[in-house]
Amino acid sequence: MPKLSYLKALNRALGDEMARDDSVVVLGEDIGVGVAGVTTGLLAKYGDQRIVDMPLSEQAFTSFATGMAMAGMRPVIEFQIPSLLFLTFEQIANQAHKFSLMTGGQTKVPVTYVVPGSGSRTGWAGQHSDHPYSLFAHVGVKTVMPATPADAYGLLASAIRDDDPVVFFAPSGALAVRDDLDFATLAPVPIGVGRVAREGTDITVVALGHLVHAALEVAEELAGEASVEVFDPRTVYPFDWAGLSASVAKTGRLVVVDDSNRSCGIGGEIIATVVEDHRLLAPPKRVTRPDGAVLPFALELDRAVQPTKEQLTAAIQAVLKS
Numbered sequence: 001m002p003k004l005s006y007l008k009a010l011n012r013a014l015g016d017e018m019a020r021d022d023s024v025v026v027l028g029e030d031i032g033v034g035v036a037g038v039t040t041g042l043l044a045k046y047g048d049q050r051i052v053d054m055p056l057s058e059q060a061f062t063s064f065a066t067g068m069a070m071a072g073m074r075p076v077i078e079f080q081i082p083s084l085l086f087l088t089f090e091q092i093a094n095q096a097h098k099f100s101l102m103t104g105g106q107t108k109v110p111v112t113y114v115v116p117g118s119g120s121r122t123g124w125a126g127q128h129s130d131h132p133y134s135l136f137a138h139v140g141v142k143t144v145m146p147a148t149p150a151d152a153y154g155l156l157a158s159a160i161r162d163d164d165p166v167v168f169f170a171p172s173g174a175l176a177v178r179d180d181l182d183f184a185t186l187a188p189v190p191i192g193v194g195r196v197a198r199e200g201t202d203i204t205v206v207a208l209g210h211l212v213h214a215a216l217e218v219a220e221e222l223a224g225e226a227s228v229e230v231f232d233p234r235t236v237y238p239f240d241w242a243g244l245s246a247s248v249a250k251t252g253r254l255v256v257v258d259d260s261n262r263s264c265g266i267g268g269e270i271i272a273t274v275v276e277d278h279r280l281l282a283p284p285k286r287v288t289r290p291d292g293a294v295l296p297f298a299l300e301l302d303r304a305v306q307p308t309k310e311q312l313t314a315a316i317q318a319v320l321k322s
Contacts, residue, residue, distance in 0.1 A: 001180040007037045009149035010116065010170060012186070013156040014038060014076065018046055021074060024160060025050045027061050028078035036116045037175075038078055058084045062091040062113075069109045070099065074160055077111065081128045082118040085135075085167070093139045096165040108163040114156070117172040119209070119259055120295050120302055124172075129295035129302065131259050133208075134266045136167045137237035142191060144235045145169040147212035149179045151234055154189030162191060169236075171259070173210030194240035196247060200229030203253035203316060206244065206270055208233060211257045214309050218316065226320055236266055241273060248274055252281035255315045257307050262288040282322030285315040 004012070011034075018024045026039060032053045034040030043051040054061040058079065065075040079085065085092070096109045120129030136143040142164055146152045152170065159166035197212055198219050205228055207215035212232045219228035231247050233240055248254055254274055258267030267286040275284065287307045295302050 003178045004149045004181045005178045006149045006152050007175045009153040010038045013153040017160045024074045026076045062088040065111045066096045069111045074110045078114045082115050082130050097141045110163050111165045112159045114168045116170045118169045119171045121172045125297035133236045142166040143237045145209040153186045157188040171209040192235045192238040194233040194243040197232045198230040200227040202227045204229045204247045204251045206231045206256045254284040256286040257312050258288045262291045282319045287311045
């Protein structure tokens with residue numbers, strides 16, 4: 001079977017959705033030349049009426065996309081850096097997200113916001129390295145963060161077809177992941193449905209985005225001393241609480257590894273929700289960025305602030321010994 005990278009999966013999904021539905025239009029900066037790789041080759045195929053390079057005014061074209069969606073289009077916005085989500089948060093959370101609710105469902109706002117390379121791992125420095133997926137989950141905007149090429153394809157297709165705004169985080173640490181795939185099997189993946197990436201019986205590790213791969217490596221390394229189940233939510237909001245509950249009911253122990261800042265992160269929400277519903281065999285732990293983390297430019301410091309396999313291993317072992 002041919003190999004498909006995460007980044008190529010995004011490009012394939014976007015092209016397939018544009019071929020399937022003429023109302024899909026892509027907006028963003030430098031997307032005509034495909035700087036981020038997501039839109040490579042699409043301008044030549046679909047022209048500048050559907051691959052539209054925007055001026056450097058993210059707030060303007062994010063609002064423009066809301067109007068396009070209300071008028072019947074399905075715009076996809078590519079943001080070059082995750083911190084632009086702070087700039088456009090009002091347009092997404094307070095406008096696009098709320099129109100359908102405030103009109104009793106009479107208005108649909110099918111916009112997809114794609115953030116390729118979110119979270120850094122390559123020294124993008126303080127104003128380019130945030131991973132604010134918890135922020136959108138907090139206000140109730142549909143938020144997805146797949147770990148694999150197949151899920152990247154499937155969740156982007158589902159996001160574009162969804163009638164609500166969807167923020168799609170493509171973590172920097174996952175973009176180069178490659179899998180052997182039969183391209184004919186690529187299909188939409190339901191939003192809000194997680195998956196068990198590895199079966200286990202002793203402890204559940206919830207890993208988000210690219211950290212799924214780190215969790216799988218740690219689970220394999222610990223196979224001689226524990227059976228680690230790895231749960232991949234795929235969707236941050238709405239979260240698959242039923243799927244996680246089934247896993248925790250089986251293992252009785254929980255560790256969460258989450259590449260966002262500790263305070264008010266999704267890792268804390270996962271633990272709080274689980275302990276409300278389950279009597280665990282040991283206190284759970286979470287592995288995150290530190291409180292208020294701002295990633296530095298220096299590559300070694302960039303990596304040092306993010307969750308590591310060593311930290312995850314230590315957390316798993318501590319919970320197993322509790």
